[in-house]
Amino acid sequence: MEAENYLLCVDNMKKSFGITKALKGVQLQLKSGEILGLIGENGSGKSTLTSIIAGIQPADSGGILFHGEPYSIQNSVEANEKGICMILQEKATFDNLSVAHNVFIGNEKEFCKHGILNNKLIFEKAREVLKKIGVTEIDVKDKIKNRSFEDGKLVELARAANLNPQILIVDETTTALSQNGRDILYTMMENMKKEGKSVIFISHDIDEMMSKCDRLSILRDGDYIGTLEKEEYSPEKIKSLMVGRTITDNYYREDTKSSYGDEIVLKAENITTSNLKDVSFELHKGEILGFGGLADSGMHDIGKAAFGAIHIKKGKVVDGQNEQIYSPSVAMKKKIAYIGKNRDQESLFVNSPIRDNVALPSYKIIAKNTFVSPTKERKFVEEWTTKLDVKMQNIDQYVSELSGGNKQKVAIAKWLGFGADIFILDCPTRGIDIGVKASIYKLLTDLKNRGKSIILISEELPEVIGMCDRVVVLKNGQNSGIFVREDDLTENKLINYMV
Amino acid sequence: MDFLKKVNFKTLFPLLGLIGVVLFFQIITGGKVFQTKNIMAVINSSFFILIATVAFSFIMSVGNLDLSMGTVMAVSCTCAAVVAKISPFLALPVAILVGGIFGAFNGFVHADMKLGSLIATMTTQSIFSGILVLILDGGTLSAPKYMLSWNTMSLKITAMLIIVLIGIYLFNFTAYGKQCRAVGSCAEAARLCGVSVRRVKYMTFINMGFAMGALGFFSLIRTGTASATTGSDLMMNVWCAALLGGLPLSGGSAAKFRSVLIGSFTMAFLANGMTLMGLLSRDKQLIQGIVFLIAVAISFDRKHMVVIK
Numbered sequence A: 001m002e003a004e005n006y007l008l009c010v011d012n013m014k015k016s017f018g019i020t021k022a023l024k025g026v027q028l029q030l031k032s033g034e035i036l037g038l039i040g041e042n043g044s045g046k047s048t049l050t051s052i053i054a055g056i057q058p059a060d061s062g063g064i065l066f067h068g069e070p071y072s073i074q075n076s077v078e079a080n081e082k083g084i085c086m087i088l089q090e091k092a093t094f095d096n097l098s099v100a101h102n103v104f105i106g107n108e109k110e111f112c113k114h115g116i117l118n119n120k121l122i123f124e125k126a127r128e129v130l131k132k133i134g135v136t137e138i139d140v141k142d143k144i145k146n147r148s149f150e151d152g153k154l155v156e157l158a159r160a161a162n163l164n165p166q167i168l169i170v171d172e173t174t175t176a177l178s179q180n181g182r183d184i185l186y187t188m189m190e191n192m193k194k195e196g197k198s199v200i201f202i203s204h205d206i207d208e209m210m211s212k213c214d215r216l217s218i219l220r221d222g223d224y225i226g227t228l229e230k231e232e233y234s235p236e237k238i239k240s241l242m243v244g245r246t247i248t249d250n251y252y253r254e255d256t257k258s259s260y261g262d263e264i265v266l267k268a269e270n271i272t273t274s275n276l277k278d279v280s281f282e283l284h285k286g287e288i289l290g291f292g293g294l295a296d297s298g299m300h301d302i303g304k305a306a307f308g309a310i311h312i313k314k315g316k317v318v319d320g321q322n323e324q325i326y327s328p329s330v331a332m333k334k335k336i337a338y339i340g341k342n343r344d345q346e347s348l349f350v351n352s353p354i355r356d357n358v359a360l361p362s363y364k365i366i367a368k369n370t371f372v373s374p375t376k377e378r379k380f381v382e383e384w385t386t387k388l389d390v391k392m393q394n395i396d397q398y399v400s401e402l403s404g405g406n407k408q409k410v411a412i413a414k415w416l417g418f419g420a421d422i423f424i425l426d427c428p429t430r431g432i433d434i435g436v437k438a439s440i441y442k443l444l445t446d447l448k449n450r451g452k453s454i455i456l457i458s459e460e461l462p463e464v465i466g467m468c469d470r471v472v473v474l475k476n477g478q479n480s481g482i483f484v485r486e487d488d489l490t491e492n493k494l495i496n497y498m499v
Numbered sequence B: 001m002d003f004l005k006k007v008n009f010k011t012l013f014p015l016l017g018l019i020g021v022v023l024f025f026q027i028i029t030g031g032k033v034f035q036t037k038n039i040m041a042v043i044n045s046s047f048f049i050l051i052a053t054v055a056f057s058f059i060m061s062v063g064n065l066d067l068s069m070g071t072v073m074a075v076s077c078t079c080a081a082v083v084a085k086i087s088p089f090l091a092l093p094v095a096i097l098v099g100g101i102f103g104a105f106n107g108f109v110h111a112d113m114k115l116g117s118l119i120a121t122m123t124t125q126s127i128f129s130g131i132l133v134l135i136l137d138g139g140t141l142s143a144p145k146y147m148l149s150w151n152t153m154s155l156k157i158t159a160m161l162i163i164v165l166i167g168i169y170l171f172n173f174t175a176y177g178k179q180c181r182a183v184g185s186c187a188e189a190a191r192l193c194g195v196s197v198r199r200v201k202y203m204t205f206i207n208m209g210f211a212m213g214a215l216g217f218f219s220l221i222r223t224g225t226a227s228a229t230t231g232s233d234l235m236m237n238v239w240c241a242a243l244l245g246g247l248p249l250s251g252g253s254a255a256k257f258r259s260v261l262i263g264s265f266t267m268a269f270l271a272n273g274m275t276l277m278g279l280l281s282r283d284k285q286l287i288q289g290i291v292f293l294i295a296v297a298i299s300f301d302r303k304h305m306v307v308i309k
Ligand SMILES: Nc1ncnc2c1ncn2[C@@H]1O[C@H](COP(=O)(O)OP(=O)(O)OP(=O)(O)O)[C@@H](O)[C@H]1O
Pocket: A017, A020, A021, A022, A040, A041, A042, A043, A044, A045, A046, A047, A048, A049, A089, A172, A391, A392, A400, A401, A402, A403, A404, A405, A406, A431, A433
């Protein structure tokens, strides 16, 4: 096929950030009416490449042909006008604006008359757009900051749907969505394909990529490795092309029986929060306790409540000594660690160096009589960033400059360094590539074997089933079933209790 | 060339500003700036600004501001004058204690009553000056004469060194200093890292109060009196110093301690230079206003500014 026959054609694109070569001459071809997968390890350049296409940043060199013609744009607004739209890996909604205003951000003109914004119309139209993509539960008048991270992503989807683009780029969004959110995204992608439009889809989930994408382009360390046609798909092949060597298949825990101590280390007694109703659970020493559910199940509140980070209306969370946990600093004194889902707002200081991020919870360990020695701090941070294989220039690099998956690794490194006895992990492998995922699962297993306890909250059912001793399924903020680890625990079984 | 790429010129601005100011006055006054006598005068005029800016830098790294500092200093100075009548040796401890209490009140209004720092300290400033007027009862208070003899260069240089060293230590080498910047970067993330945001905020205001207390004492031994105008020009100078030095209004990890030193000395050389040029105080006021405007203009990172606190 000649270049003119492709809808979008990227040739020899290069981009460097200081000494980091993010793209070293990459090519990419996108046909009309196809879903093209883009896969590669963390920091391989996926977001960089796609954000250049979407006009968010300029390339150093290299050309793009769109409809067979040279395509040059200054910013993302121009890209939108030309019909290219991107859902970012990071949060891209405005906290203090309503859902509706977020949907139409940048397009308020349509609702203006004599310079006055017709809010009623905006709300009405927003409801329409949301409904069209299948979202009905979100109140369009709500401020974004009162909505969950997932809702924010759905609002971004609606924003894109409203622009009706020729090319939609979806960067690592599925891991932010629960089952029903994912279905909304998939339907939207399928519909675009039917209309002859195209999607560039980025995810680290190989099964998902194989089932959704018509072709699969692979990047490794800023290099273009190749593109697979659907007939050529196999997990082994994709993995080995991604990492440049073969890696073993099974990365979850190997034993299939649940095992944990008798001692209870954490107990929630009838807790009620704005999203939970009367939920109780017990966490044992050496146990991995999983939580699963749909978007509105309130499962993300479990982690926050157990860490004392949100207001509990009724009931309480206590540790093994029956002492109440009512604030994060109390929780930390009891050696509890918490990695939240909303990475950029809650888990990380993106505008600070990696060093400050990793060391912050652990100054008590690093300091000697209040003195925090810079060398000791550096050693500490380097130890943990190396263990998690964070791809960075050095520890003084700003977190905002890291790729999505590497940011997540920093968040995990921070709490592993803290050395807690109880880890509360909310979607810990969000946006992390398979190689590192495997090492995180191994780490969790090690922690468990050393008698640490883990609460694992995740949208990924295979992960929950693969790792946990017991799984609690939540539905509408209530406990709807508890499952013990066994051979024949399947996703379907859990899903039955979710909906 | 790689080296050049690494240097961020924006971070060099403040230092270039300081060098520029010094060179400007050195040329205009025909070399008077670097005479020993004048250097002493510069140190003298940097004394108050420097100590206050050291404490203020912590408040700024949290992303807060303080409008009440001059008044806290005046109240401390007045209380020092009152107890000096009983025993002059009580003056310093009492001044520092009073400053700390008023600072804690700032912390209470900001962190517990949950008012933004600007509004909080505006309110407290007005309360504090009310208290000041009550104590002074419309007049001034004077200290025993011989206390003036305490006001020596060596004492001041020692005090400055001690406070700067404590500042550097707290700022760069303790969890407290780092937590301040963490709160300034993102208070919610800091809270979820176990940082007691409330405590950190209290601490910054209490420490500011301590510093103001100490300065109240030094003001007393310098002028021998406490009056309603004590410390009235302090705040403007300190804000100027902080901004000229490059402390970001938004707080966070961009705050560096060197800004405190650079900013304070820029202000000191500026004031000193204007005196050398023989400017009248009303002209100085105008020029200082302009300097403040410039300081704010260059320090506002408009690209990244979302809201103005
Ligand atoms: N603004 C920036 N400044 C410096 N380096 C950057 C910047 N943006 C990206 N990089 C670097 O470029 C490389 C590629 O990053 P990119 O975000 O494209 O990776 P990715 O493939 O999207 O990874 P992930 O799967 O983790 O999201 C990384 O090494 C990253 O650290």
